Amino acid sequence: xxxxxxxxxxxxxxxxxxxxxxxxxxxxxxxxxxxxxxxxxxxxxxxxxxxxxxxxxxxxxxxxxxxxxxxxxxxxxxxxxxxxxxxxxxxxxxxxxxxxxxxxxxxxxxxxxxxxxxxxxxxxxxxxxxxxxxxxxxxxxxxxxxxxxxxxxxxxxxxxxxxxxxxxxxxxxxxxxxxxxxxxxxxxxxxxxxxxxxxxxxxxxxxxxxxxxxxxxxxxxxxxxxxxxxxxxxxxxxxxxxxxxxxxxxxxxxxxxxxxxxxxxxxxxxx
Numbered sequence: 001x002x003x004x005x006x007x008x009x010x011x012x013x014x015x016x017x018x019x020x021x022x023x024x025x026x027x028x029x030x031x032x033x034x035x036x037x038x039x040x041x042x043x044x045x046x047x048x049x050x051x052x053x054x055x056x057x058x059x060x061x062x063x064x065x066x067x068x069x070x071x072x073x074x075x076x077x078x079x080x081x082x083x084x085x086x087x088x089x090x091x092x093x094x095x096x097x098x099x100x101x102x103x104x105x106x107x108x109x110x111x112x113x114x115x116x117x118x119x120x121x122x123x124x125x126x127x128x129x130x131x132x133x134x135x136x137x138x139x140x141x142x143x144x145x146x147x148x149x150x151x152x153x154x155x156x157x158x159x160x161x162x163x164x165x166x167x168x169x170x171x172x173x174x175x176x177x178x179x180x181x182x183x184x185x186x187x188x189x190x191x192x193x194x195x196x197x198x199x200x201x202x203x204x205x206x207x208x209x210x211x212x213x214x215x216x217x218x219x220x221x222x223x224x225x226x227x228x229x230x231x232x233x234x235x236x237x238x239x240x241x242x243x244x245x246x247x248x249x250x251x252x253x254x255x256x257x258x259x260x261x262x263x264x265x266x267x268x269x270x271x
Contacts, residue, residue, distance in 0.1 A: 020068070065100070065241070073196050077266060077268055101240050104237075107225075107234065120255075123221070137178075137218050139173060152183070153204065173230075175189070177222075186202070188219055
């Protein structure tokens, strides 16, 4: 949430912050979402302050964002330089577009633990539907094959052809879910930075619901474990509060949590 960092950090400098988790769908989460959607991006902090004056109830949302836990992440200078200014997906979102109030998933290592409990009942149901309908998910080895499959899913979308092949030093993983006849249903891509990765795109075929929706849950679960096995600890997907209600629900079922990020760039050791 650009601009909000100045206000949050200014408040934090004046008083100790008691960090608190924020559950999707809670009253505080909804207040923070309302604040994010009503705050004009182009007007910065002045626009935010204007909204707070007109509707003091939005202060609850600001307080909820202020108290979010912080995750410390380290990124190598080589990775930061390789990805600097990189843009992905239909919205053209930058990999490093904001470090406040991000949706973050601590990647699971054991499937039985990840899928256990009442909170994961809906996820287990969606995965079962996908499996019963012959959906399979996997990693795609080449950028070209991934783009071709993406073109089948989002037919006629010109932005698909503009998703450039990664340059030297950029590490990307590509994923695809298919139906029982090997027809693409959903695709995803993540940029990898050592201990964390950014899910820069995930889309399913809008004309093949509900099977394509079930495929998206299976695909995400597959990539979460695939990245975890590769040593990635956290998966980031952008602002937790600027998402649509549907995407927030999707993130909630998968176990994402709103977090602030504190990035440290690791310089190469002197020789």
